[in-house]
Each structure stands twice: as C-alpha cells, then as structure tokens.
Amino acid sequence: MALIDDLLARADGACELCRSTTDLTPFALTPPDGYADSAEVLTCAECNRRLTDRDLSDPDHWRALENTMWTPIPPVQVVAWRILSGLSRLDWAADLKSQLWLDExxxxxxxxxAPAAVQEPTHRDSNGAALADGDTVTLIKDLNVKGSSQTAKRGTAVRGISLVADNGDQIEGRVNGERIVILTQFVKKQA
Incomplete structure (x- = not known):
C-alpha cells in the first residue's frame, strides 16, 4: 500500500498522463539495470487500459501529454516518449516529441x-483476419460510394489496399478506377 500512497503524493492525486483523478492505479514499467527508484507511473483506469492494450486508436486522448510530459519524473517521461513515438505520424505528436528532451x-x-510499448491500431477484416498495406480484399456487400452515383458491388476485388493510419476501421482502395475509403467490416481478405 505504500507504493500507491507514494505515487499519489508524487502526482498530487491525479493521473500523471492525463490528470484525471478517478480510478487511479500504478502502471509498472520494466526499469533499466541499476535503476533504484520507482518504475511506476500513476494512471487513471483509461490510460492504464490504453497502455496495457497498446491502444492508440484514439490519439486525441493523449493530447494531455502536451502539459504532463514536462515532468522531471523519468518513468512518466519514458511513457510520454513512447506514446508520442507511436503517434509520430501525427503532426502534433511529432512536434511534442521533438520538444521532449530526455537525459541520456x-x-x-x-x-x-519502443516503439513496441504502444502500437498502431490493428486493421481486421469482417472475419477478424489482420490486414496489411498491399493486400487484396473482396467486398462482402454492395456499398454506395459517397459523393458519387457509383455503387461498389458485392464480390468486387479491391487490390493493393492502403491502411488508414489513425483509424483501424478504415482502408483505402480503388473501385472502378476511383479511390475510396472502405470500412473494414465490409471486406474479406483474399488468401
């Protein structure tokens, strides 16, 4: 019980990542050899879940790091750096990471x-198969193409798909010569 009390005192009773004050719990890091201090970060239940699941599907949740990354506490700096590394495709996260100075x-x-501490959202087809850039998928239902009178027919093969980086539910591909965004729940990966 002393660990949680120490963390609560250190963090002024708030999550060290997003500053929430509800459901606080320690998140343990693996410390480097010879590290003698606490290797835990006080997190709210939501931050803890996202860190445990390596969930970056809602990048805006981590915008609070703009304020909390300036802490002098090494474990919090490590977590902030790892999260920002995982989100570095986003301009705001890359900018914050470039400002975050850490000692050697x-x-x-x-x-x-890092960057395995957190990772991109996983894109999965309607059957749960993992999708990757360049895969070929088949539409499992007729889809109306927004902004067009075109309908993408069930059974249409979409070759050379691209994953939408910040949304695990979307891919991009060409259907009848037009590049469209397709929800992964409406496709099946071809073997």
Missing part, C-alpha cells in the same frame, strides 16, 4: 522497448 539514461530507457 532516460532516453536509453525509453528506447528499450
């Missing part, structure tokens, strides 16, 4: 498991 030891710690 903390930087080495942050890179120990």
């Amino acid at each position: 030891e903390t930087q080495a710690w942050a890179q120990m498991r």
